[in-house]
Amino acid sequence: MIALSPIFVLSFAIIVLLFLLFVFKIGTKGCAILTVCGLFCALIFSVVVGYKISFSTQAITDISSDNMQISVSTSDPIKEPNPSNEETIAIDSVPTESVESPNENISIDDNIDNSAVDNNGDINMDANSNSHIDDGSGIDDPSMAEWKARHITALFTCDGYGLLYTSLILMISIAVACFAYRWFKQEQVQHGLFYLILLFMVLGGVTLVYASHLIAFFVGIELLSIPFVGLIGYQYTQTHSLEAAVKYMILSAVASVFLLMGIAFYYATTGELTFSGLSYQLSTMSYPSTLLLIGVCLMLVGIGFKLSLVPFQLWLPDVYQGAPTVVALLLSTVGKVAVFCAIARLFLLAPIVNNETIRIILVIMAFCSILWGNLLALKQSSLKRLLAYSSIAHFGYLFTALIAVQYQVLALETIGVYLIGYILANICILGAISLDSHSNELQDHENEIDLSGLFWRRPILALAMGIGFLSLAGTPLTAGFVGRFLLVLLGVTAELWWLVAAVVIGSALGLYFYARLIINLYIKPSCRDGQMLSGTSIKLKWTDIRISELIIVLCALLTLLCGIYPKWLFNLVSMAQYLTT
Template sequence: MEYWKARQITALFTCDGYGLLYTSLVLIIAIIVSCLAYRWFVQEHLSNSLFYVILLFMTLGGITLVYASHLIAFFIGIELLSIPFVGLIGYQYIQTHALEAAVKYMILSAVASAFLLMGIAFYYATTGELTFSGLSYQLSTMSYPSNLLLMGVCLILVGVGFKLSLVPFQLWLPDVYQGAPTVVALLLSTVGKVALFCAIARLFLLAPIVNNETIRMILVIMAFLSILWGNLVALMQTSLKRLLAYSSIAHFGYLLIALISVQYQVLALETIGVYLIGYILANVCILGVISLESHSNELQDHENEVDLSGLFWRRPILALTMGMGLLSLAGVPLTAGFVGRFLLVLLGVTAELWWLIAAVVIGSALGLYFYARLIINLYIRPTYRDDQLINNPVIKLKWQDIKISELMIAFSALLILICGIYPKWLFNLVSMAQYLTT
């Protein structure tokens, strides 16, 4: 009896410690979002099982992206991540801007996918390869990359720029954040960007793309403009979700510094890991509190500064956790955000990216202003008369009153503080997440 034997199988995925770390983060975020969504839907008597089914598909897309080592697997992961987001953003369509946000995301996601596919097609036409390692071999053996290959890489960068909302492809993000339910905005800012950024870091690590001066200059300009644009426009926002959207543009502009330096510095991957973990914890604290303050039967979540004014006098624990998240995003010392920001500046100085270092310093100063404004807003004393609330702000909680979603948010705030005071264990965790080059 004759058997068919496979001679060679193209590896679509690479299972390694690097993928395991970010897969764990994606799964933890999905669990937190499930708990927050349950609290958000608590006043509805209808079944919302469809929301959790879509969430599962979105999580699968994020995990696919994290392990992808082939451009086809990369594209499948992006689509499996993006398409469920359309349903999640417009899920609570009775809210004011939900359908508008879903349509904007759907159209621009399709445009980004078209650019990405065209870039992959140009790259394949030039090299005949689709694996990340194959791209590395082709670029290292070519004496001078062809214009078609450079055009393909640039088109891939356009598609990725849309997904990561980097300047000049960022205009859709604030409207989508504002229209989406807060738990979905949390998914967008964490899983939606972190999984894609990890896949791009793996690609840039294996393939010497940034060795090309043209590609390197494009990335430097995108990072510089993203940092300044995100922080400047965030100054004028009163909606907290729109402010976090612009802040997200700036933060991924910061992370491009590590991406540009990824082949020159040993610590680039560790820096990306530390920064992303701090960024995820801060977003869980901030958007988690907004979600707990809101309900699905309202036309809009409680995301404005007026809605959150004096939160400490109503729910002191939530105000403290939210304040910790804002301090971490601002990069204040003794928080996880400061450790990540410091490592990024160190990388930029070593790689001599002086313009980007200047942008980081200016952006951090601007960010400190609007984050401090939000923190002060949380502690403003209420103007209305309520003796019980004003005279005894720290409300005694019974064990049965504490929900698991509140515990998760408080634990995230505690981790931000622990990572800022004693970051060694975080370095060890990220250092263990080694990647495979084959």
């Protein structure tokens, strides 16, 4: 119950918002406040549970390290002339695991009586021995048992890994709720329905991150994708909005069919749908069957569409351009991060990439995505289309971590650090575009000409956007550089030379078009409305800084902090351990 508290809080917030929206007809401001409160409460529960689980895991590790030696007294006078002599046996094992039998966990202390050891050195499990049956928590304090990482049901897993990315999704959603209110502010029409759809989308993302079963995985993807159709086409008066919604709806339905068919083939071959069960079945198979390979390939089609990897990426630029900027921010962060974290958990538990055919397919997809995304981003004048192609390249980079998933600790740290840097940069860029636009316009201010000289009109937003661009380019002293460095390190460790070369080439190309956008922000405008501006100066009013601006400034500062002092980021990501059994 406690472990699923973020899902319960979001569900309760949806019910309350539905009631207030349709019975009392509350306005946009009330819906925004209620949505932010619900998301914030879910975030608090997620952080508390994550902290408790991390503390419990550390306690288990400390206790296990203290009990690493077993003293066994032997009573054989021939072998041991000195009856008081004891031999110490050191056991090197994973600190968090106890000695396990199929049905119970047996913890063996270092104070075993002589009566518990026979002449052959065997340990007798009788009433006089100090061996005891563990309750599965790994620690003697029963109050800590409810805070351990565990499978809540067959469908969901509560561990540090899931709670970290759940917290990230909730923080992104809080920022989007604030940006959307500012975006709608100039309209007299009420937009409470937008926040209701937003909550449904967040619920789908959290469900997907918690998923440890292929059915929960599919339900989470659908609960995430269907609200996106409504969000993309919500402001249908804008140019290309309905076109983008129809494209996403049709292609998303086709991708879901491929994904469901792949899951069906997967189940027909292994007889399992849980991630841990799949791990066991795949590890015990002498060689994968053709039906299993077909199922995995069909699943990759659905996953490739959700992550917009080559060759399933053609929809992304049109949808980004047609969607409102706040929705584009959701697509680039929540829509992709939730899916990527779910398949990362699947790949960590089930050895899918051990098959050479699947491995080659993933390498080709990642390599083509990196080059395709960066090359086509070079000639884009629309900032949202450029970020769409850039997103293709960034998740091509991240696929390197999935392919090198056998290096589990380094792969998890790389994924966590890179995603956090990517999220912060996107909030800085797309959040600034959203605050510079309004919903009653036909199109957001997304073109280069619209953002030219933004520093002289809104310097705080321009500085934040510049830091976001530098981070996406992988410039030193930013969070993006740390993530890119870990990615190259992981690729070299796994000997993925083709992907390492693609990352280096893609970073060089990205530096060019990101630098072009940064320069464009600081160009001093020469004319406006046909009149020359001779004495243009920076317009900085501290009264204009509100919650939305503070969120963007905070993300920009965190981007710099993670690049200058990344140790705390490494500590945060290292605490997000996933449940292995």
